[in-house]
Amino acid sequence: MTGRSMISIEPVAVPGAPLARRNPVAKVAAALVFSFTLLATLDPVAPAIAIAVELAVLPLFGIRYGVLARRAWPLLVSAVGILVTLVLFASDRSGRVLLDAGPVLVTTGVLLTALGLILRVLAVALPGVIVFATTDPTDLADALIQNAKAPARFAIGALAAFRLVPLLGQEWQMISMARRARGVDAGRNPAAKLRLFASTAFALLVGAIRRGTRLAVAMDARGFDAGTPRTVARRQPFGPADGLLIAGAVALAGAALTVSVLLGTFRPLLG
Amino acid sequence: MEPAAGLGGVVSGVQLRGFGWRHAGRRAWAVRGVDLRVEAGERVLLLGPSGAGKSTLLSALAGLLPEDSGEQEGTVEIDGLDPRKGRERVGIVFQDPETQLVMARSGDDVAFGLENRGVPAGEIWPRVDEALRRVGFPYDRDRPTAALSGGEQQRLALAGALALRPGLLLLDEPTANLDPAGADLVRRAVAGALDADTTLILVEHRVAEALPLVDRVVVLEPGGGVRADGPPEAVFAAHGAALAAEGVWVPGHPVATRRGPAAPGELLLTADRLGLPPRLAPTDLVVRAGEALAVRGPNGAGKSTLALLLGGLLRPGAGRVTASAELAGPDHRTAPHRWRAPALARRIGSVFQDPEHQFVTSTVFDELALGPRRTGQPEAAVTETVAGLLDRLRLTRLAAANPYTLSGGEARRLSVATALATAPRLLICDEPTFGQDRRTWRELVDLFADLRDAGHGVVTVTHDPDFVAALADRTVTLERS
Amino acid sequence: MNHSDTNRWRTIDIVVASVIAVAFGVIFWAWGLVWSATEGAFAFFPPAQTLIYGVWLMPAVVGGLVIRKPGAALYCETVAAVLSALLGSQWAGTVIPQGIVQGLGAELAFAAFRYRSFRLPSAVVAGALTGLSAALFDFFVWNAEYDLADYRVPYALLTIVSATVIAGVGGWVLTRALANTGVLDRFPVARDRAAI
Numbered sequence: 001m002t003g004r005s006m007i008s009i010e011p012v013a014v015p016g017a018p019l020a021r022r023n024p025v026a027k028v029a030a031a032l033v034f035s036f037t038l039l040a041t042l043d044p045v046a047p048a049i050a051i052a053v054e055l056a057v058l059p060l061f062g063i064r065y066g067v068l069a070r071r072a073w074p075l076l077v078s079a080v081g082i083l084v085t086l087v088l089f090a091s092d093r094s095g096r097v098l099l100d101a102g103p104v105l106v107t108t109g110v111l112l113t114a115l116g117l118i119l120r121v122l123a124v125a126l127p128g129v130i131v132f133a134t135t136d137p138t139d140l141a142d143a144l145i146q147n148a149k150a151p152a153r154f155a156i157g158a159l160a161a162f163r164l165v166p167l168l169g170q171e172w173q174m175i176s177m178a179r180r181a182r183g184v185d186a187g188r189n190p191a192a193k194l195r196l197f198a199s200t201a202f203a204l205l206v207g208a209i210r211r212g213t214r215l216a217v218a219m220d221a222r223g224f225d226a227g228t229p230r231t232v233a234r235r236q237p238f239g240p241a242d243g244l245l246i247a248g249a250v251a252l253a254g255a256a257l258t259v260s261v262l263l264g265t266f267r268p269l270l271g
Numbered sequence: 272m273e274p275a276a277g278l279g280g281v282v283s284g285v286q287l288r289g290f291g292w293r294h295a296g297r298r299a300w301a302v303r304g305v306d307l308r309v310e311a312g313e314r315v316l317l318l319g320p321s322g323a324g325k326s327t328l329l330s331a332l333a334g335l336l337p338e339d340s341g342e343q344e345g346t347v348e349i350d351g352l353d354p355r356k357g358r359e360r361v362g363i364v365f366q367d368p369e370t371q372l373v374m375a376r377s378g379d380d381v382a383f384g385l386e387n388r389g390v391p392a393g394e395i396w397p398r399v400d401e402a403l404r405r406v407g408f409p410y411d412r413d414r415p416t417a418a419l420s421g422g423e424q425q426r427l428a429l430a431g432a433l434a435l436r437p438g439l440l441l442l443d444e445p446t447a448n449l450d451p452a453g454a455d456l457v458r459r460a461v462a463g464a465l466d467a468d469t470t471l472i473l474v475e476h477r478v479a480e481a482l483p484l485v486d487r488v489v490v491l492e493p494g495g496g497v498r499a500d501g502p503p504e505a506v507f508a509a510h511g512a513a514l515a516a517e518g519v520w521v522p523g524h525p526v527a528t529r530r531g532p533a534a535p536g537e538l539l540l541t542a543d544r545l546g547l548p549p550r551l552a553p554t555d556l557v558v559r560a561g562e563a564l565a566v567r568g569p570n571g572a573g574k575s576t577l578a579l580l581l582g583g584l585l586r587p588g589a590g591r592v593t594a595s596a597e598l599a600g601p602d603h604r605t606a607p608h609r610w611r612a613p614a615l616a617r618r619i620g621s622v623f624q625d626p627e628h629q630f631v632t633s634t635v636f637d638e639l640a641l642g643p644r645r646t647g648q649p650e651a652a653v654t655e656t657v658a659g660l661l662d663r664l665r666l667t668r669l670a671a672a673n674p675y676t677l678s679g680g681e682a683r684r685l686s687v688a689t690a691l692a693t694a695p696r697l698l699i700c701d702e703p704t705f706g707q708d709r710r711t712w713r714e715l716v717d718l719f720a721d722l723r724d725a726g727h728g729v730v731t732v733t734h735d736p737d738f739v740a741a742l743a744d745r746t747v748t749l750e751r752s
Numbered sequence: 753m754n755h756s757d758t759n760r761w762r763t764i765d766i767v768v769a770s771v772i773a774v775a776f777g778v779i780f781w782a783w784g785l786v787w788s789a790t791e792g793a794f795a796f797f798p799p800a801q802t803l804i805y806g807v808w809l810m811p812a813v814v815g816g817l818v819i820r821k822p823g824a825a826l827y828c829e830t831v832a833a834v835l836s837a838l839l840g841s842q843w844a845g846t847v848i849p850q851g852i853v854q855g856l857g858a859e860l861a862f863a864a865f866r867y868r869s870f871r872l873p874s875a876v877v878a879g880a881l882t883g884l885s886a887a888l889f890d891f892f893v894w895n896a897e898y899d900l901a902d903y904r905v906p907y908a909l910l911t912i913v914s915a916t917v918i919a920g921v922g923g924w925v926l927t928r929a930l931a932n933t934g935v936l937d938r939f940p941v942a943r944d945r946a947a948i
């Protein structure tokens with residue numbers, strides 16, 4: 001019970017890896033640029049190149065391949081989902097017919113589209129998985145304030161709430177156990193299970209808001225929002241290497257698209 | 272000439288004139304008609320029964336009652352200023368350490384207040400280190416706050432307040448859920464960290480432990496005003512007996528003990544090398560009918576984990592829990608954590624460390640009726656059971672209230688009552704007396720003693736030595752693994 | 753009772769809005785624990801997701817209804833999205849822009865009422881608009897390759913219906929229930945509650 005049910009927002013990477021150390025804002029910007037460029041195409045070639053790039057830079061972020069596999073396995077499940085949905089609902093059923101059974105009409109065109117979509121989902125999601133696996137929430141908030149000019153009150157308020165995540169995870173278990181102690185369980189009845197889930201979730205929300213109210217008071221007591229301009233204790237430098245990381249992401253994503261265009265496989269999302 | 276920001280005023284005298292506050296959404300005043308003057312450098316213990324408005328008064332002094340959250344009467348001044356404007360003069364530490372830590376790393380948390388006050392970056396870390404040293408914080412700055420025990424978190428919160436060099440330090444029950452050793456550490460940290468001219472106002476139910484820190488006692492009257500004010504000996508000599516009757520823990524007014532029958536009854540539950548790594552090391556234990564067993568041990572020793580395992584709510588990671596046929600009837604071959612919930616609730620009642628976790632319905636009445644209904648009692652019997660419990664625990668007036676709106680003492684009584692509603696043979700309670708005033712405390716002791724004398728088994732997890740002395744027939748002490 | 757109507761966020765507004773978003777993140781995580789079987793079924797047949805799509809949009813509506821300040825709906829849904837990215841959700845980085853788009857829908861609804869009305873009709877419109885923005889995002893970004901009549905249009909419509917019912921009506925009911933517990937006493941929603 002304890003192992004599987006832990007909830008945590010700690011980074012999982014080896015600290016000190018060359019790219020993991022980059023400014024968090026630079027990392028997030030690079031990931032967003034890379035992902036969004038790839039969203040623009042529906043072909044299999046550009047995402048395949050992108051995935052190769054992503055896997056190649058993984059060691060520079062200090063992430064072991066096994067760790068990535070564990071974080072990203074739900075993506076594989078959704079890959080199967082995409083295949084099933086496409087087999088049933090594809091708009092383009094050109095190509096050689098491989099299987100024809102009533103509504104299920106599988107053609108080479110369908111399979112090619114599926115391959116493209118699955119690679120695209122993986123390629124678009126992986127940069128985010130990599131960045132957030134290597135980024136400490138405190139550093140992210142600091143960098144958002146110092147380098148991205150995010151409003152400090154909001155970034156720090158959100159950060160303080162993120163600190164409650166593991167506590168709320170434990171609280172969920174306490175509430176569930178308390179219900180059992182009161183003679184409430186669902187057995188195998190799905191409707192009862194849903195009701196129990198809803199009432200547990202409600203109790204969690206109430207407790208969370210109560211904590212949030214107390215936390216806000218404690219923050220005010222220490223001069224948060226007193227109107228004095230804040231100073232910063234931890235500097236988040238944004239150096240040339242950070243700019244290079246973003247530029248590199250732009251260049252690599254552009255290269256993947258260019259190859260796809262040159263090979264004639266490029267299919268824009270809109271158009 | 273010191274600038275006001277960053278360095279608190281050195282003199283912090285407090286002046287209240289006819290002060291009153293009513294929280295939004297309430298008809299009653301939380302505190303009213305208080306006239307009080309505290310000179311700079313005085314050390315004051317603020318007393319009063321639960322609900323007298325002590326916490327509200329401290330919040331007002333810290334400038335933490337915004338105009339939109341209620342209605343004010345009279346005035347509060349710190350060095351002649353409205354506390355909402357002179358907040359940098361005041362530091363406050365609350366009861367619950369978990370909700371006053373803001374950052375994930377210990378050093379960052381102390382630095383948080385300094386950043387807010389605009390202290391120049393170069394001065395921040397030396398001041399953080401100095402504050403941590405003054406409270407005797409044993410780790411380095413990078414220690415995650417989540418990995419600290421309750422006592423260590425409380426010391427860190429104190430460091431966060433002291434780093435701001437407040438002229439007035441306010442402490443609201445800073446040791447309520449700490450083990451005796453941790454509470455002692457925090458008290459010593461307070462004593463050692465105060466400058467000679469720092470004003471201190473302390474709220475604490477357990478008077479005896481707090482007396483060495485103070486030279487003046489102020490007692491709030493629940494209806495409004497100040498009941499007594501002066502040096503501790505004088506106040507307790509003049510009003511001791513009356514205050515004790517109202518719920519104040521007055522030193523030298525012991526509470527009656529309730530010893531159990533000499534010979535306990537049948538075996539109910541056996542724990543055999545029971546553990547859950549890394550939360551609880553293997554533990555052996557037996558629980559008998561007609562016996563009150565106390566479980567003690569430092570913060571983090573695994574007492575709450577043990578209570579959950581005995582209560583059939585967690586699956587053991589090692590060893591096992593066996594229920595006797597006396598307790599389990601036909602189910603005595605299966606472990607309690609495998610029983611269906613209604614059967615479990617009939618046999619073993621559990622009361623959690625945090626009462627709010629336990630509430631399931633939207634009224635006090637339904638809350639008490641839930642267990643009996645789930646275990647299949649007819650409606651007439653349910654109503655009768657509930658009415659009896661409401662009466663016994665002085666909750667009848669609140670039958671229609673939402674459980675989440677109750678005060679701390681009422682919520683604690685209700686959570687105990689919900690476990691009693693199904694008349695379980697074995698009752699397991701986690702910290703039933705923490706933060707309670709003397710009156711609620713005595714009622715709880717009587718309730719548990721009556722149950723034990725009626726042949727039930729009672730297990731209580733507690734840090735409270737008085738409670739152990741008054742009730743327990745046997746004590747098990749867990750060590751930190 | 754005097755509730756200032758300024759649009760400036762108090763600390764408690766910021767922290768409670770963040771905490772609402774975070775609590776929903778934890779609830780979604782627990783949903784995965786409790787319903788791991790159905791989770792699999794949803795993943796294997798994505799259209800089924802639309803039935804409960806509204807659940808993911810609740811933070812936007814609840815945040816807007818509780819905080820009642822410009823930006824609340826957008827902020828809550830965005831923080832919820834950042835949290836799922838930090839928790840290593842399967843969509844990682846892309847949930848952030850998606851969350852922003854979804855939050856904008858609800859935000860527009862509250863803005864259309866000029867942040868004055870927070871009754872059931874406003875909540876329903878907020879639910880519908882956040883559903884609409886979510887549906888548009890998916891329509892163009894994720895579902896481009898599916899059949900228009902058989903899949904994309906029904907998917908979008910179901911998303912909007914689910915959002916209207918679950919996020920809109922459900923969010924309103926939830927906010928009322930929260931106010932009744934007394935935890936929202938420092939917010940204007942609690943104004944409707946009788947003093948005790």
Ligand SMILES: Nc1ncnc2c1ncn2[C@@H]1O[C@H](COP(=O)(O)OP(=O)(O)OP(=O)(O)O)[C@@H](O)[C@H]1O
Nearest residue numbers: 294297301320321322323324325326327678679937
């Ligand atoms: N935020 C709040 N909203 C509404 N009512 C409140 C609030 N805080 C306190 N009260 C009420 O105000 C009264 C005084 O509460 P306060 O917390 O000041 O008491 P206290 O003397 O500190 O009690 P205890 O010893 O139990 O901590 C109580 O009736 C309480 O229910």
Ligand SMILES: Nc1ncnc2c1ncn2[C@@H]1O[C@H](COP(=O)(O)OP(=O)(O)OP(=O)(O)O)[C@@H](O)[C@H]1O
Nearest residue numbers: 170173421549550569570571572573574575576577
């Ligand atoms: N749900 C949980 N998941 C993981 N670890 C936990 C959980 N609950 C408690 N722990 C850890 O297990 C250890 C024992 O915790 P437990 O709450 O049983 O201690 P305790 O003796 O009751 O302490 P206290 O006196 O502070 O109440 C602690 O180190 C705690 O941090």
Ligand SMILES: [Mg+2]
Nearest residue numbers: 325326327443
């Ligand atoms: Mg109090």
Ligand SMILES: [Mg+2]
Nearest residue numbers: 574575576624
């Ligand atoms: Mg405990």
